Amino acid sequence: MFPWLLLALSVCTRPGTAVSPTVPPRHMDSVLDILDALESPARGGSLGTAAALWRELGVCSTPGCRAVLGETPGTPERPPALTLGQWQLLTELLRHDPVTPELGVVLAPDGSTLALGPLLAGIEAGLRSGGFGRPLPTLDPPVDPLLAVTIAEALGTSFLLAGGGDNNATALGPGGCWDDAENPQNYTLRGPPSPVPDPVAIGAMDGVVLGARLARGPLPVVELIQGYYGTGNGSEAGRPPSSYRRRDFGALAGQGRLEKEVAAVLGLLRTLSPTPEFLRDVGAQEVAAVAHRAAREFSERYVECPTIMPRCLWGAQPYRGTPALLRPPLASVFLHHTLEPSQPCRTFGACARAMRDMQSFHQDTRGWDDIGYSFVVGSDGYLYEGRGWHWVGAHTKGYNTQGFGIGIVGDFTATLPDPDTLALVRDELLPCAVRSGHIWPNFTLRGHRQLRHTDCPGNALFQEIQSWPGFQGTPVALGLG
Structure with a gap:
């Protein structure tokens, strides 16, 4: 051997x-x-x-x-x-x-x-x-x-x-x-x-x-x-x-x-x-x-392709219900900012703590079965597994079965993530998801605000993603449930 x-x-x-x-x-x-x-x-x-x-x-x-x-x-x-x-x-x-x-x-x-x-x-x-x-x-x-x-x-x-x-x-x-x-x-x-x-x-x-x-x-x-x-x-x-x-x-x-x-x-x-x-x-x-x-x-x-830190490494609690299976390839990617934590995390320790805090908030305060996002992006250079590629998330109400929800740690109302973090999503995650068969080559990228009454993913980040491949600019179904 x-x-x-x-x-x-x-x-x-x-x-x-x-x-x-x-x-x-x-x-x-x-x-x-x-x-x-x-x-x-x-x-x-x-x-x-x-x-x-x-x-x-x-x-x-x-x-x-x-x-x-x-x-x-x-x-x-x-x-x-x-x-x-x-x-x-x-x-x-x-x-x-x-x-x-x-x-x-x-x-x-x-x-x-x-x-x-x-x-x-x-x-x-x-x-x-x-x-x-x-x-x-x-x-x-x-x-x-x-x-x-x-x-x-x-x-x-x-x-x-x-x-x-x-x-x-x-x-x-x-x-x-x-x-x-x-x-x-x-x-x-x-x-x-x-x-x-x-x-x-x-x-x-x-x-x-x-x-x-x-x-x-x-x-x-x-x-x-x-x-x-x-x-x-x-x-x-x-x-x-x-x-x-x-x-x-x-x-x-x-x-x-x-x-x-x-x-x-x-x-x-x-x-x-x-x-x-x-x-x-x-x-x-x-x-x-x-x-x-x-x-x-x-x-x-x-x-x-970017590194994905598995749930077991950041200390995830178990899923509380029975997860529903996604059927990739999916047609959409929905981009979010976490808002809280409001500051980007730049080390593994800080990002792992942010993941645990968000999961606790989503499970204990909002009553969800798990952290809502499919993946979370830290400014430490890594993705963090939430619901992952295979399970329906709780990130974009009404559309969770249609696409993956990607959250970037921080509040990007007035400022952008650093260029390396933006490139991680735009140039690595999205092309890799296409090559691996998780999203269609002609996928659509939308900010959360295009599907709900919300400021997410923040004014600065939303302005940025409008130049990204796959962005669909027409707001759809604002105000649904």
Whole structure:
């Protein structure tokens, strides 16, 4: 089985066992504490010490990664700088063990869940490309080391295995849920896993972005990661750079380059002895077709479409009634502003709190079964799942079965959301909803006020959306129920 899959299937305790209270939570802040201890000269550590240790623990255990970064240095022992709990967490996150495939992912302060293995492999490739540590080998056929150790090998392998398996085999996804976003210990995928579930894709994208930064010049890994994700469960005031991962990854490894590198790394794997089983009897034409399909589908899912934070991550209460099923594709999208909260949320922590507050208001004060919106848009770069793609919402009375209700957090009577938030809806969410078959290509976009006596979505935002594709300017059925 492909090792990234084993690193990221889920994170949960074995039946009949308890998590030791000395083991830190599976949060990036815990990883930063560990790396800080390993890098600290005062404790006898260094950046090289940290990189060697995570390699020994199994960060680079696939054939392609070993060809690029070299064989594992040796058998690790616990450094004196780490507590027993920190050592247990690190070994669980990084050590490849087919018997316990529930290991390998952490929750970042921006709310994203990522596999630590491809992130650290990308960081090492970037460091060595930038002249820190041993030079990278010259390979034939040539491959980009950074893409090879993060995503290209995993992607090519996944699509080859899915293509050669049964009709239900998938090559990408799924995502999953944590037991507790404040104290994450257990992570469970929400469907049958592929070799590239969402956390592996996210960890690989971040490995490319941070590895490319290190290739321009080394700096402490703790400083790099902390500056990228932020700290403290997303409690800071500003949007972290990690929320731009899709844009930044796309700029570094667009679909054309990714396709080229997937084909190159599969070519590299064919030269190894023994050749991996899944590549036997696979010709050059099939490799090219797999690389094309893998790059296209990866880009559509992880670069061109926005991240949707699932209900389980923002702490949703259960639906109180029996949800009614939507029948997509739908013809309409209805845009709202939340009004309360009146200020945009710019971090995962703030947006998750806003979602819980709105759900409580909709359920407890208005008596609805659930939060009314289909999706809510934060100014942290993410969408938040409300009723979602499949269930009738309570956002636009009289029209809830005809379209999706999208709410943007804030009061946009006099001011607009920031340009990135507007682009998230206009340029990412709406085209993605068309491609995925949730709305018709000739959908109509309306502001809430066009269907009800209300100021929603605010004068400033309503003026803005009149220039968007799909906007239908004629008010319809004002004053209905």
